[in-house]
Amino acid sequence: MPEKDSFSTIRIGVTGYSAQKFDVAEAQRMLRDAYNKIDKKHRDKSKTVVSGLTDLGVPALAYREAKTRGWRTVGIACSKAEEFDCFAVDERVIVGNEWGKESETFLNSIDVLVRVGGGNQAKRETETFKKLRKQVIEYDLPAQK
Numbered sequence: 001m002p003e004k005d006s007f008s009t010i011r012i013g014v015t016g017y018s019a020q021k022f023d024v025a026e027a028q029r030m031l032r033d034a035y036n037k038i039d040k041k042h043r044d045k046s047k048t049v050v051s052g053l054t055d056l057g058v059p060a061l062a063y064r065e066a067k068t069r070g071w072r073t074v075g076i077a078c079s080k081a082e083e084f085d086c087f088a089v090d091e092r093v094i095v096g097n098e099w100g101k102e103s104e105t106f107l108n109s110i111d112v113l114v115r116v117g118g119g120n121q122a123k124r125e126t127e128t129f130k131k132l133r134k135q136v137i138e139y140d141l142p143a144q145k
Contacts, residue, residue: 010038010047011074013050015113015118015122031061034139049074053087059087063087076093110134116139
């Protein structure tokens with residue numbers, strides 16, 4: 001069965017820390033806050049969460065929260081992601097063989113971007129998405145040592 005047309009679905013990109021340590025409870029709160037804002041603004045649309053495929057860090061939290069809400073999940077990553085535990089997403093897209101090669105595909109596939117902390121790649125993706133004049137919800141979350 002084909003997916004509903006893009007006008008009836010909002011695709012939420014989530015970027016943030018993967019390997020870095022951070023306050024997990026605070027990151028979960030931030031994701032719930034962002035999802036609630038998006039859900040309220042787009043009540044009539046189904047939701048799909050798009051992130052980096054791995055079952056690590058912010059992407060893992062983003063996928064778990066999406067599943068509790070009954071939302072669809074998509075993983076977009078380079079082939080190196082397959083060397084890690086991957087979340088059981090509804091759809092998997094592999095682009096290139098190096099980290100960052102998937103960024104353009106990721107950004108072109110989403111309607112809104114949520115950033116929870118994150119390193120250089122997350123910040124680069126966020127700045128690129130802002131230049132497209134699309135909605136960005138950002139949360140600064142300090143890394144822990």
